[in-house]
Each structure stands twice: as structure tokens, then as C-alpha cells.
Amino acid sequence: MNKDKSTEEKIKDAARRVFTQKGYAATRTRDIAEASGVNLALLNYYFKSKENLFDIIMLENIREFSHSVLAILNNRDTSFYQKIELLAAHYIDKLIQNPEIPIFLLAEVKDNPKKLFAALDKRADFKNSIFVQQWLELKDIKKTAALNPFHIIMNMVSMIIFPFIANPMIRNRTGMNQEQFNNMMLERKKLIPVWITEMIQQK
Amino acid sequence: MNKDKSTEEKIKDAARRVFTQKGYAATRTRDIAEASGVNLALLNYYFKSKENLFDIIMLENIREFSHSVLAILNNRDTSFYQKIELLAAHYIDKLIQNPEIPIFLLAEVKDNPKKLFAALDKRADFKNSIFVQQWLELKDIKKTAALNPFHIIMNMVSMIIFPFIANPMIRNRTGMNQEQFNNMMLERKKLIPVWITEMIQQK
DNA sequence: GTCTATATACGGATAGAC
């Protein structure tokens, strides 16, 4: 399986894992070489430098992330409320598989936002998404400051992603094990859309 | 002002700033020496090693954090709903002052949760807090799964902290500047308690 | 306690053989 991958792919796969786990600064090119089973010199042969390899990985991460949000936010075939359910379900499932992505991504983006976002799809601007369009067409929304759709998106994203970022601290404080944590997140797959819906509906 | 601080304090202050901003691995002891205006050799004289200095800083960070939550959660003189308002207001104000703390703390904790939490106050267990006690005494709570107070705390903490962690990404995607971001968070000081209250109240 | 100078190790990168 891994055997017939090109050397270049093997390096990228290992780099993705190691960078994600340890962050850029703490990762040694030697770690990546070992993890990929490839000779150290080949990293520079294929990718020129550690930084360049990192940039490639990060760009893919960000593109993939952005792309999958857009696919949901800009789907004309789903309703506003369906989108909320889809976002919660999709991301929680994804994050249970790859729990280290958010903290890695956000920590590294902090150091160099410009470089990393430079190549990002302009359409990723959520203000022009179908989701926001549908929001504006909704009849049952509140007439309070909470009406700002930005807050609602912010709340949803926060409630989905933050627990994964705080996972080690949560587990330490509550004594949960990883399985219990995941079950808690699966519970939230159903709860978050309910909470969000309550926030926006007129009463 | 800074002049009459002891050399040891000057180093710690600078270390706190530099570590918080760059993370452990990316921080060079030279950076701390420069930032504190202290000779490089003195770092090892006072703190033995970079790692030891880091551990001291982190422990203080975690203790301080834990202590300030507890002070609110375990106050007998405030009601349940007041605590929610106090938590939101207190943390948002604090995070506007020190926006880099959460991502730094969570990123580093991830690498070594055991060491860092070892010395933490056992009472920090929120399950035994007055806050949860007051929750259980509430009459107007929902009879749904959302009743689990853990989810409610999780939501509140998420909605407060996550925006700061995602700040660079949010600003990049929305075009907000830092002042607009802070105003948005000040808005949330009032909104979050409202949202949380709605989540838990029987309808 | 504070400094200069330096030992020592590590990590990224490359030269050059195969």
C-alpha cells in the first residue's frame, strides 16, 4: 500500500503527520525522514527546504478546509437549517478522525497569516455565500443584535471546534477518556443545530 | 519601573512574553535575554535551563487561569445567572488584553499535559463547584440532553475563547481590523449570557 | 551577580559517489 507510493508522496504524507503533531519549529527534517522511511537527503532533493515543504502541506490543509466549508455553504439544494445540521455533522465527524488539525492550523496561521492565506480562494468569503443569502431570506429571525449572522456562524464554529482544541485540558480536568470525549462530541452533533436554531428564531 | 525589578523577575517577564508569542520551540534563549535586557548567561544562572524556565512560566499561567475561573465558579454570593454574566465579561475583557494566551497555552499543553497539570489545584474540578450546585437547584431548566451542565460550560467557554484563537483567520476572511474584532467581542459580552440562558431555560 | 568567551550539540542543507 505505502510501498507503491512515490518517494515524493511518502515524504509529504509523513510531513503532514509530523508537522501536524509537533508544529513547524519543533519538527526536525530528520523526524520526517524517519517517519517516511526515506533518506534525509531526499527531502531537500524533492522539496528544496523544510520551509518549502511546510508551506506546501499548509496550503493543502487550508485549501481542503476552505473547500469543504464552501461546498456546504454554497450548496443551492439544501435549506438554511439543513446546512446547519450538515456543517455540524460533517465537521464533528471529520474532527474525530483528525483532532489535531485545528490547533495546528490556527497556531501556525498566527505566525504568518498573509503567506498562508495568499493563495486562498476568494470565493471563500462567507459574506457572499448562499448560506448568508438564505439567512437574509428567512422570515422567522430575531430582531435583536444576535441577528448578525456573523455571530451565529462564530458560535457554531466555536462550539464545534473548540472542544477539540481544548481536548487535553478537558480530559485532564474531567477525567474523561478519549472514547467518552468522542461520545460527548457525537451528542453535540445533534445538540448544536438545536441550540443554533433557537438562537436565531423569533419567539 | 522596570529598573528596580530583580534580574530574575526581568527574565521571567520577558520569558512570559516571548514564549507566549512564539511558543517554546521557536523561542531562543537569546530572544529572552534581549527582551529582558539581561545577559544571556544569566538565564542559566537563575533558571538552569530553557525548559525549566518554560515550565515555571507555564505553571504560573495555568495556575492563574484556573484560579480566576474558580474564584467565579465557587463564589457563594452570586447567583447562577450572575456567574454566567461574570464569566463572559471577565474573560472577554481579559482576553482582549492578552489575546495570545489561549492558543499558546492549549498548544503547549497538548505536548505535555501530564507535567503541566500535575501541580494544579485539585479543587479546580468544576463538577464540585458551587456553579454546578446552583445548576442542580435550578427549577427552570430543560428536560433534554442539553441539561448536562458540561455542555453548557463547554458552549460558554467555546464561544468566549475560540474567536480569539481564530482571530488571524477571522480577520483575514472578513477583512475586520483589530478594533472591529474587539468591538465584536464586546458585543458578545452581552450576547453570550443571553444565548446561554436560552439554552438552559424551560420553554 | 554579571560579564566574555567558548565548548558542545544539533539541525538544515549539500557535495559527490553510486
Next chain:
DNA sequence: GTCTATCCGTATATAGAC
């Protein structure tokens, strides 16, 4: 394309003078 050997800058840590 892949390997071994190595260069070289950099970073932590310490020795030793003041």
C-alpha cells in the same frame, strides 16, 4: 534517484575572569 559523509550556521549551556 538514492545514498553516505560532511559542512556550517545556530542554539543551549557552561567555564572562568571580574
